[in-house]
Amino acid sequence: MKRRGFPAGIGWTIFFSISTIAGAAATGDGPSTALKALAKECGILIGSAVDYSALVREPIYGDTLSREFSVLTPENEMKWARIHPQQFQYNFSQPDAMMAFAASNDLLVHGHTLVWHRQVPEWLSAGTFTREEMINILRSHIYTVAGRYRGRHLVAWDVVNEAVESDGTLRKTLWLDRIGPDYIDLAFRFASEADRNAKLIYNDFSYEPIGTKSTGVYNLVSGMLARGIPVHGVGFQMHLTTSGIDVSSFAQNMRRFADLGLEIYITEMDVRSRLPATPSQLATQAKIYRDVLDACLGQPACKAFQTWGFTDAHSWIPQFFQGFRAALLFDKNYQPKSAYEALSQRLRECPRPVPPGDSHVR
Numbered sequence: 001m002k003r004r005g006f007p008a009g010i011g012w013t014i015f016f017s018i019s020t021i022a023g024a025a026a027t028g029d030g031p032s033t034a035l036k037a038l039a040k041e042c043g044i045l046i047g048s049a050v051d052y053s054a055l056v057r058e059p060i061y062g063d064t065l066s067r068e069f070s071v072l073t074p075e076n077e078m079k080w081a082r083i084h085p086q087q088f089q090y091n092f093s094q095p096d097a098m099m100a101f102a103a104s105n106d107l108l109v110h111g112h113t114l115v116w117h118r119q120v121p122e123w124l125s126a127g128t129f130t131r132e133e134m135i136n137i138l139r140s141h142i143y144t145v146a147g148r149y150r151g152r153h154l155v156a157w158d159v160v161n162e163a164v165e166s167d168g169t170l171r172k173t174l175w176l177d178r179i180g181p182d183y184i185d186l187a188f189r190f191a192s193e194a195d196r197n198a199k200l201i202y203n204d205f206s207y208e209p210i211g212t213k214s215t216g217v218y219n220l221v222s223g224m225l226a227r228g229i230p231v232h233g234v235g236f237q238m239h240l241t242t243s244g245i246d247v248s249s250f251a252q253n254m255r256r257f258a259d260l261g262l263e264i265y266i267t268e269m270d271v272r273s274r275l276p277a278t279p280s281q282l283a284t285q286a287k288i289y290r291d292v293l294d295a296c297l298g299q300p301a302c303k304a305f306q307t308w309g310f311t312d313a314h315s316w317i318p319q320f321f322q323g324f325r326a327a328l329l330f331d332k333n334y335q336p337k338s339a340y341e342a343l344s345q346r347l348r349e350c351p352r353p354v355p356p357g358d359s360h361v362r
């Protein structure tokens, strides 16, 4: 399979036509064994966050991405600080290039993120805006960004990211402070007005098992549904260590969100290992990936299994967690790890039945 590089007309002159690299996916005749082909048989999307500079600079990065995954999430390029650096200035060049890459390589896009308290531009964080002005800024941003990518193979948006604290209360952010708790409802309404087809997701971390935080998120989204707010799904980020999680509690937790009629997305999975990553740690990591995928496949509302990057050459972990790395499916040399094999093996155990009339990702 050949990957198509960045198309002309958006400032890119690099065209890639490098064949599939060494890896576990079959490239010859016969059915593909790439993760995305196996995942399709299981009725789920498989995806990864994408590091823009790696995509531009390393052909092997785009080749592996397009070979193995069916959906990509821009890791940073759609966040406020990057896409809306000045109040009256948007910067679409990088997200546009990613959208174009996705379109020419048959990938869907998971937008990330319309409202977050981090990676916020200075003009916004330091600005002295009234509540009405903040609401107008929020509306205008969402209309502009979600409106731009509407209908262009962008199938889901993380509308609000990480709004709940570990104690289940709303996080004290600039949005809460300057608009009030209804900023979340407003953001989802604006996103729905801007893009009627994308799945609108509430995304957060560390609420996989049932507990105080997950109940806080549950109360938040069930309240939104009761108020008629267009929230379609929840994203479990799933940034784990090799200690893993209580998978049966996760399954139970998914069930209660699914019972609300919500879709479930695993949005940012990685499993960081302490250095040096020993064979035993890598085996443990592989089992954790498999167990989470297994739980997702066991829950019909679970639509996508997405990791936060795919190669240990490009991962947020070393920068944020000293002494940890090796959290992803491919090593630094783009060779598949045990974690990749574990996912591949579990996906081969499908197909599972696809419910009739189910959503776009089935």
Ligand code: G3I
Pocket (backbone or CB within 6 Å): 075, 076, 118, 119, 161, 237, 268, 316
């Ligand atoms: O691009 C600049 C570069 O010019 C500069 O030289 C360098 C100096 O440190 O910083 C670079 O920006 C960094 C950027 O990542 C790109 O690498 C920022 O400092 C760094 O803060 C930023 O980190 C991102 C982080 O969100 C910010 O909170 C990570 O890449 C990104 O993976 C991470 O993603 C978040 C999700 O959005 C939400 N869920 C958690 C997840 C992991 O934290």
